[in-house]
Amino acid sequence: MTRDAVVLTATALAATVAWLALYRLPFRRNRTRQRVRMAVASRTGLPGRYVFPVLGTLIYLVGGVLASAVVLYAGDLSLTGLLAWHVTPHGAGLLLLTAVGASALTAFAMSTLYAVRPRVDVPGAVSGVRWITEILALPRRWRYAVPAASAAVEEFFFRGAFLGGLLATGTPVWLAIAISGAAFTAGQVLLTETALQATVLALSSVVLAVLCGLLVTVEGSVLPAIAVHASFAAYYTQTSARRAAPVAAAVPR
Amino acid sequence: MTTRTLSLSVLVLLCAAFPAQAFRLTLAGVVGGTGARAGAAPRRLDRGVTGQVAFAVALIATATLVAVLAPMRWDLLSPVGWHWYAVAVAFGCLAPALEWGAAAAVLAVRHRRLPGIALHRLAGGGSVLVVLAAVGAAAAEEVLFRGVGLHLLERVLGWPAAAAVAVTAVVYGLNHLYFGPLTVAQKALTGVGFGVLYLLGGHNVLVPLVAHVVQNVVVLTLLPRMGGMSAERSGARVLRRVWRKGSS
Numbered sequence: 159m160t161r162d163a164v165v166l167t168a169t170a171l172a173a174t175v176a177w178l179a180l181y182r183l184p185f186r187r188n189r190t191r192q193r194v195r196m197a198v199a200s201r202t203g204l205p206g207r208y209v210f211p212v213l214g215t216l217i218y219l220v221g222g223v224l225a226s227a228v229v230l231y232a233g234d235l236s237l238t239g240l241l242a243w244h245v246t247p248h249g250a251g252l253l254l255l256t257a258v259g260a261s262a263l264t265a266f267a268m269s270t271l272y273a274v275r276p277r278v279d280v281p282g283a284v285s286g287v288r289w290i291t292e293i294l295a296l297p298r299r300w301r302y303a304v305p306a307a308s309a310a311v312e313e314f315f316f317r318g319a320f321l322g323g324l325l326a327t328g329t330p331v332w333l334a335i336a337i338s339g340a341a342f343t344a345g346q347v348l349l350t351e352t353a354l355q356a357t358v359l360a361l362s363s364v365v366l367a368v369l370c371g372l373l374v375t376v377e378g379s380v381l382p383a384i385a386v387h388a389s390f391a392a393y394y395t396q397t398s399a400r401r402a403a404p405v406a407a408a409v410p411r
Numbered sequence: 412m413t414t415r416t417l418s419l420s421v422l423v424l425l426c427a428a429f430p431a432q433a434f435r436l437t438l439a440g441v442v443g444g445t446g447a448r449a450g451a452a453p454r455r456l457d458r459g460v461t462g463q464v465a466f467a468v469a470l471i472a473t474a475t476l477v478a479v480l481a482p483m484r485w486d487l488l489s490p491v492g493w494h495w496y497a498v499a500v501a502f503g504c505l506a507p508a509l510e511w512g513a514a515a516a517v518l519a520v521r522h523r524r525l526p527g528i529a530l531h532r533l534a535g536g537g538s539v540l541v542v543l544a545a546v547g548a549a550a551a552e553e554v555l556f557r558g559v560g561l562h563l564l565e566r567v568l569g570w571p572a573a574a575a576v577a578v579t580a581v582v583y584g585l586n587h588l589y590f591g592p593l594t595v596a597q598k599a600l601t602g603v604g605f606g607v608l609y610l611l612g613g614h615n616v617l618v619p620l621v622a623h624v625v626q627n628v629v630v631l632t633l634l635p636r637m638g639g640m641s642a643e644r645s646g647a648r649v650l651r652r653v654w655r656k657g658s659s
Contacts, residue, residue: 248480252422255476259426262433269432269588331414372422376415 163327167337169232170320173225174341177315178348180221181214211292215304218289222311226319233323240318243379253382256373260365260390267361281397283354290395302392309391310384316342317370317387318380331375339367366390412567416482420567427477427555431586434469438462460540467544467551474551481559482567487617495612496621502604503625507634509604510597517593542631549623556583556602557609558616566614576606601626 159167185191195209204212230237243249268280284290293304316338324334343363350356370383377383478485556579564575584599605619612618 251476251480252419255426255473255480256422258430258433258473258476259422259428261437262429263425265433265436266429266585266588269436273588273592331418369422369425372418372425375418376422 159329159333160327163324163329166229166233166320166323166327170225170229170323170338171341173228174315174345177221177225178345181218182349184217185210185214207295211296211304214289214292215308218308219311222308222315226311226315229315229319229323233319233326235319235323235326240314240322240380243377243381249377249382252373252376253385256369256382257386257389260369260386261393263365263369264362264390264394267365268358271357271361278354280354280358283352283358284394286352287350287355287359289349293395301396305391305395306388309387312342313370313384313387314380316367317374317383321371321374322380325375331371335368335371335375339364339371342367362390362394416567419480419482420563423477423481424560424563427473427559428582429586430470430473430555431466431552432588434466435589438465438469460538460544463541463544467547470551470555471547474554477559478554481563483559483562485558487615489613489615491613491615491618495608495618499608499612499618499622500625502608503622504629506601506604506622506626507630510601513597513600514593517596542628545627545631546624549627550620552583552586553605553616553620553623557605557619561606561609562614572610576603576610580606 185194191210194213195206198204198209198213199206229235230240271278271280285294290305293301296304320341321334321338324337325331329337343360346359346363347356350359366387370386373383373386374380560579560582561575564570564578565572570578580599580602583602583605584595584597587594587598605622608619608622609616
């Protein structure tokens with residue numbers, strides 16, 4: 159790794175930590191959450207049960223955009239350079255295949271998990287993750303949009319700014335995907351509360367990190383990877399909610 | 412080889428690795444699975460048949476996409492000695508017995524006998540749709556695992572032929588995890604056979620494809636008339652039950 163690659167990695171990791179801390183730490187205590195919920199609800203007229211899903215999503219999206227801006231600046235990267243995608247039939251087909259492949263590999267990983275431990279409840283574990291539980295409290299149409307928007311920002315940061323920055327420094331593809339993928343996976347695991355949640359999210363994160371990383375490398379743009387990740391997140395959040403109805407219904411009010 | 416070609420090869424290989432398992436799981440939630448019992452209410456088309464057809468269509472679509480996108484040239488018209496097609500037909504006829512023998516051997520190690528096995532309820536029903544679906548699925552699997560998988564691993568990534576055959580066979584077997592670990596072992600075994608046929612038959616996917624199609628046709632049309640024997644998809648559910656009994 160070159161010195162530039164080390165500096166970019168350190169900057170991106172620091173930005174990731176700051177992003178997750180901004181999202182997680184201010185409302186860690188239940189007492190704080192109650193006070194914020196009441197204050198926001200009374201001033202905005204927003205129903206109490208929507209306060210944290212909306213506020214949490216806004217903080218997450220803004221944090222992701224700020225973290226991306228920092229890495230773009232540190233790596234001297236061009237926003238249009240990362241997003242520009244010369245659409246070809248081959249590229250569109252590859253986007254579709256990657257979306258299918260991400261679902262197939264994740265389904266296989268979950269099948270293996272079931273084969274090893276037949277009694278685990280994967281849909282229940284997914285819908286029990288706090289940020290997903292909060293999303294499921296939103297009206298139905300927002301349950302697609304919110305995970306898709308969060309996934310788009312995550313994808314832009316990890317596969318756009320972080321991976322794109324590493325590739326621009328001459329880092330080998332496998333190493334760049336491994337580093338940015340490890341940071342993405344660790345970030346997802348840090349947002350879980352149980353070992354099963356951590357396992358399930360880690361498996362799907364590794365699948366997305368590798369496939370979307372390769373897709374970015376092949377297509378030279380982060381846009382198709384954003385499409386894959388956003389559709390994946392929206393679909394699985396909904397599917398898990400449907401298959402674990404009792405958990406989804408137990409949304410904190 | 413360029414970084415782009417290498418990345419594209421790995422991406423295609425990963426995306427093409429486990430479509431069957433995903434489609435079976437998805438269809439299980441949509442049309443009651445690819446071998447589910449029909450509901451009590453009368454239906455025009457058996458849900459099990461619908462599931463098999465939907466599974467085959469999804470698999471064929473994926474195989475087509477993979478075949479188009481993979482960084483390789485297809486040469487289906489390369490000369491292949493006719494005797495390799497004869498060997499493929501013979502292997503296809505023997506494959507059900509090979510799988511049955513593998514299952515019996517595994518159970519014998521566990522000191523259990525393979526009981527008399529009834530065929531899957533869809534086998535022997537005379538449904539042309541089920542046979543066509545099985546033929547289509549066999550063709551798609553050969554394109555995915557031997558035509559693209561084995562070719563990319565051996566010719567593009569430079570793996571030794573033995574390692575490429577072994578990996579594609581294991582991945583092909585794992586695509587049958589839905590039916591239980593015993594079926595995975597059975598399919599990995601025949602997967603080695605298909606891989607060897609591909610290599611010996613001049614790297615032409617038509618050779619293992621013929622063998623696989625023959626195997627599925629034998630299982631769905633001939634075995635039911637012979638009184639039933641476990642093989643391919645028809646016996647898989649029964650074998651899963653056997654495995655569960657064996658492991659419990």
